[in-house]
Amino acid sequence: MKRLPLSALLSFNGGYVDTAGFLALQGLFPAHVTGNFVTLGATLVMGGSGALPKLLALPVFCLVILISRIVGLMLHKAGRPVLKCLLAAKVILLIVAAIFSVMHGPFGSATAIANLVMGMTLVSAMAIQNALHRVHLAKSPPSTLMTGTTTQIMLDLAEIMVGEKGQGSSLALARVKRMIVAVAAFALGCACAALAIVSIPLWAFVIPAILSVFSFAARVETPEGD
Template structure:
């Protein structure tokens, strides 16, 4: 599963972000930019759940900070163990997101304490995933926000249309384009899956991303990679 790790993470991001959006009054758990937009709209009198979106920002920061602390603690063990620790920590936070979501049902009050806690835990979990490539200090495609990937796809397509694929940088551009398209497709599939999962399974739909994170962190895989 190691070679497909980034694709799986993109799917998880799209899945959890959309499930949280559908479940929690339009909350974005995987990135904070969308929540700033929604806060602005709600201040103008459109929408609901402004406190929920405001709390998502410090929760996201806590997720990023906790990922950094975990990476520093595990530094001596190597990158494979750091990645496994982050996957496990994110899975634990998503499990808490799952549990508080069930306790919050039926979700009809955006200011309910359990709803607020549920949203905070979801945003913290996705903050961990956002921090992962930074704390591992490895180049790679963004797997939680697709804006940059869409931009890169357009740039690469224009480059290939202009110069073709046989120039010196052609193979590199093609490889990057394939990887970027794969990540975007995985995110899109995850987004559709997350929406459908909540509609049909409520917060039980979170069992899938939790299971995927546990598979990514499976000890035998870490041992082979170490």
């Protein structure tokens, strides 16, 4: 039986967490952190709450990526399995977020502190996912941002349709197949998150935590062989 690619599972969770965070945490993007500048500007101009988590999202995201890379390099020097350790850290953060959401959610009526803690926990988890994806899954499409992926799909489709036949078009076709899987998984995650927030808001964040556990059984190739 063929195992699910790790990149597809990460894409589903990336779409799920970003959508759930946006809907439940006053417009916070846990994965697409630069999008928080847009929602922060709208919050400051139009009024409303949730400005602090959006303001802190980028520095927290950057700090966690920096720490993740430093820890990863130290683990690599020590001969430890870097990818599995980073995946474990992300799984722990998502489990903590799931427990916290059950205890303090739904967040529409939660305190500002609860919203901040939940938001920064999710941002930290997605920062680790972004870091491990760039280092260990560099040949796979990004799992948290689909703009570049959809652009490349269109460019490759043009190459396939009117470009010269040969190795270039074959590589483009193979790339399109991988990227379509990533976009489809991300879109499915977004749809499932929206449905969960509406139907089971208190338990919505439990789903990505459970799914993330299956990352350890997913199919993956890493440059460091771990």
